[in-house]
């Protein structure tokens with residue numbers, strides 16, 4: 001059994017890890033931390049876990065995480081980098097759900113996150129945790145940087161187009177929407193019920209930290225210069241993400257061939273569903289599951305291709321993706337413990 005520790009067990013991605021790992025056949029939950037709830041039984045805070053998780057929260061200072069085989073950091077940016085060096089030295093694998101190891105260039109990370117990077121020497125050793133595009137690196141890694149939720153949709157949607165040189169890499173526009181749980185469980189005015197329900201707005205239009213993360217990864221897929229305009233929006237729902245990705249085709253290709261290209265690309269990826277051409281994927285078809293669904297469109301058969309992508313921001317966009325990486329790091333079947341079907345309605 002893999003002994004698992006979770007730092008940040010009271011947040012949304014933390015409790016989502018607990019939901020998935022409590023029924024994972026190869027996992028023994030070993031330590032779950034919270035600074036505020038030290039000593040509280042986990043199931044007292046989350047009754048959905050009664051009878052499934054018998055541990056208590058412990059303070060991060062007291063938890064002996066070195067007894068774990070792997071530690072997930074479901075914490076704000078900057079927390080994992082403080083503890084990862086010692087854990088790695090003790091032979092513990094680390095999966096960070098925050099951005100500490102996502103961006104290879106220290107200066108770029110510090111510019112966008114406004115935090116000094118305290119272990120830049122580890123950046124080159126971190127595998128970027130998007131299994132569909134980086135499976136072999138993740139299998140060998142001791143340190144994994146789990147991607148941001150929006151970047152997951154943008155990369156999986158744009159990858160086949162860029163890799164095959166079909167679109168102008170300088171013409172990428174991503175119009176993305178997230179449910180409110182994407183902002184985490186901490187109290188903030190913008191995520192109060194009376195602020196975010198029955199309301200809709202864009203944010204971060206002038207610049208969002210997922211742009212440098214996504215651009216750097218997309219640039220790996222093409223020698224052409226990538227230019228990405230990314231606009232996130234907050235939608236009045238709890239879970240779910242919908243990304244509408246636009247690009248200009250530069251090659252003559254039929255819709256059938258375009259569709260086949262995507263189907264071939266993801267035929268061995270259990271968590272990417274390429275829907276029939278012209279479909280309209282719904283966020284609820286992914287709710288609670290690790291599945292990302294996408295569909296291609298081409299209005300008036302013109303030279304604009306649109307990729308619609310949906311996922312659950314807390315599963316494929318965060319905790320499910322992290323478990324997928326853990327499976328690969330420990331030589332398990334990638335899908336172990338992750339085959340839940342989405343909740344309807």
Ligand SMILES: NC(=O)C1=CN([C@@H]2O[C@H](COP(=O)(O)OP(=O)(O)OC[C@H]3O[C@@H](n4cnc5c(N)ncnc54)[C@H](OP(=O)(O)O)[C@@H]3O)[C@@H](O)[C@H]2O)C=CC1
Pocket residue numbers: 007008009010011012013014033034035036037060073074075076077079097098099147148149181182183184185186313314317318
């Ligand atoms: N929500 C989402 O959809 C996604 C989130 N992410 C990323 O995952 C990470 C976690 O997000 P989310 O679960 O939403 O966040 P939450 O705000 O819901 O939870 C944060 C957790 O971290 C703990 N924590 C906060 N500060 C510290 C600290 N200094 N040391 C140790 N523990 C700390 C908190 O518990 P306590 O205060 O009790 O210690 C809490 O359990 C973030 O980096 C986020 O950007 C990534 C993809 C999607």
Ligand SMILES: CC(=O)N[C@@H](CCC(=O)OP(=O)(O)O)C(=O)O
Pocket residue numbers: 097098099147148149150178179180181182183184210232234
């Ligand atoms: C709705 C909402 O606020 N979403 C978050 C993104 C959540 C995420 O993916 O987080 P990290 O990349 O920060 O880990 C945001 O835009 O900041």
